[in-house]
Amino acid sequence: MxxxxxxxxxxxxxxxxxxxxxxxxxxxxxxxxxxxxxxxxxxxxxxxxxxxxxxxxxxxxxxxxxxxxxxIAKEGEFHPLQEAFIEYGAVQCGFCTPGMILSAVDLLAKNPGPTREEIKEGMSGNLCRCTGYQKIVDSVEMAVSKMGKKGRQ
Amino acid sequence: MSDVLLPKNLHEVWKIFDKSSETLVYAGGTDLLVKLASSRVPHSTPNVLVCLENIEELRNIRETDGRVRIGACVTHSRLLSHPLIRDNFPVLPKALRLLGSPPVRNMGTLGGNICTASPAGDALPALYLLDAELEISSQKGSRFIPIGQFIKGPGYAELQSGEILIAIWLDKNNDYTIHHFEKVGQRNALAISIASMAALIKLSSEGIVEKIRLAWGSVAPTIALSSEVETVLIGKPLSQVVLNEARPLLNQAISPIDDIRAKAEYRRTVAANLLIRLSRYNGHDKV
CATH class of the missing domain: 3.10.20.30 (Beta-grasp domain)
Incomplete structure (x- = not known):
């Protein structure tokens, strides 16, 4: 598949x-x-x-x-993580972005309400060389709240 | 080009070993495939690569008679979230949390970390202290060997041709109140350790060391142990003064090298500092 x-x-x-x-x-x-x-x-x-x-x-x-x-996008609709990355300007050169988003998908599947620290740890295997970590973590946080699962489960 | 086979059970593994003379076995691939890509494997184009990740019986964690059997192909992520491991052997998840990165932990396996036999293997100090016993199998049957006898040197484990590591056995019966692991690397994630230390400690209600086991990573050809350091700490509090006094004994127990990550002298300093940092437990058994 x-x-x-x-x-x-x-x-x-x-x-x-x-x-x-x-x-x-x-x-x-x-x-x-x-x-x-x-x-x-x-x-x-x-x-x-x-x-x-x-x-x-x-x-x-x-x-x-x-x-x-x-x-990741379903029927032409961006995934909330993709929307958040766009909205927060979490993409500069874009090279790390697909990996960042997929790591975030994995993280949120295991832990739908991660803290900021947990997001950082969940994304720690993905390097960004445009120095965009702040906005990337912000984006994941926003996607979490958009997906309606704020706070720890 | 190599063929890549994914046996579904051990019987199929033995059949592959029977047929092919030049096989290389891997589980998660996080070490071997890096080495293959950079041609750091002696026979860099083996006829057959054997990936063990689809063998169900190597992916189980179960409890039998007070012992926990971890299948060799259980991933680090699985171990991190497994209640039997979390509740009985907290030192192991403490170490695994610092291994690689989430995707590396989703792929890499405990058996792989052992067979790779790196002095920097993050799971190894904890496994030495937990007296891990390894179940090695071949077509002829199984044998058991303590981890300290299995790992012989950097990258060298005592695995005969036709054998694979199938399980790691840990004894549930430990009464240590402190399970501790610290690692120093160049960054938090995706770092190969410069030095690491695992500790299992039992303190009396007055904060006196009753039992202590210590193991250091990345400061010797294999995991470094020191019964001399342990002995000198028994009957004393974990104060900075006491820990500092053990420093010369630790220096005799390790033999670090210079490499791209750090100088030997720096490793000696870090190994000693990791020991002295146990003073955080002075008088209490939680941080």
Whole structure:
């Protein structure tokens, strides 16, 4: 399952998932920053959990549910996190943004009412080099309140 | 090109080992795939990569006769949220919270952290103190080995060809009132430790050390232990003066190196400071 659609593909089993997504499937939202699991730019969701697509091989995706940033908006409507990122200007160059949003999706699925500290910890695997952390954390906070689940559950 | 196989049970693993001579086994991939990409693996194009993450029996946590069995492929995230781990072995989640980052913890496994055998492995000091026993399996059967005997040196674990680590066993029976872990790295997240220390301590109601176990990471080829430091602290309060007196003994127990993260001398200072910081528990067993 890729972004809500069942797909069958042929791929080299040892192809990195980041390359499979970007080169073969044309899904260029996930970015390769470091290629070593240290920057979070290639974050995707596998069975609803954030994972690094630069450290996974194509064979590992068999039978899994994968969500990339391209699958986050539903029926033309932005996800509240995407709206918040736009509204708060949490995007500068945009390179880290897909990973940031997917990490936030994972965080909010596990903890729908995170504190500011918990947001920072939840996003700690994603580096932003435009120095935008303040606005990114603000955006996640706003999305949390928009999604109507303010405060600790 | 390598083939990548994802066996669903141990029987399938043994079949793969029978058929292929050159296999490399991994679980979360957070170490091995980085090394493969940078060609830091001796045989950098193995015929077959074997990923263990789909083997259900390696992904369970269960309790038997006062012992907890953690499947080798349980991820750090799972361990962090599991009540059996949180309630019985708080030192372990304290360490795992500082390992990598959320996605790394979603992928990386406890078994992987052990088999990678890095002196900086964040779970290792806690596992040494908890007397973790490892269940190693091969087609011929299982053997059990204490973690301290399994890890032989940096990147070198005593795993024979045809064997895999299948579970980590921890004894629930510990009465330590303080479970402590601290790590110093260059930043909070995604940092490989410069030095770390885990401690299990039992204080009397007067704040005197009754039992203490200490383990340091990143300051020796493997996790460093020091029964000399432990012995000298027993029967005393955790005051700065007392802890400072143990410093020369600690210095004999560690043998740090210079690397890209820190100089050996700096590591000695940090290892000692981590010990002295236990004075925060002086007279009380909660921070």
């Amino acid at each position: 890729l972004n809500g659609k069942e797909i069958v593909i042929n791929a080299e089993p040892d192809q990195r998932v980041i390359d499979l997504l970007r080169e073969d499937l044309g899904l260029t939202g996930a970015k390769e920053g470091c290629g070593a699991g240290e920057c979070g730019a290639c974050t995707i969701l596998v069975d609803n959990e954030s994972r690094l697509s630069c450290l996974m091989l194509a064979a590992q995706l068999e039978g899994k549910t994968i969500t990339t940033i391209e699958g």
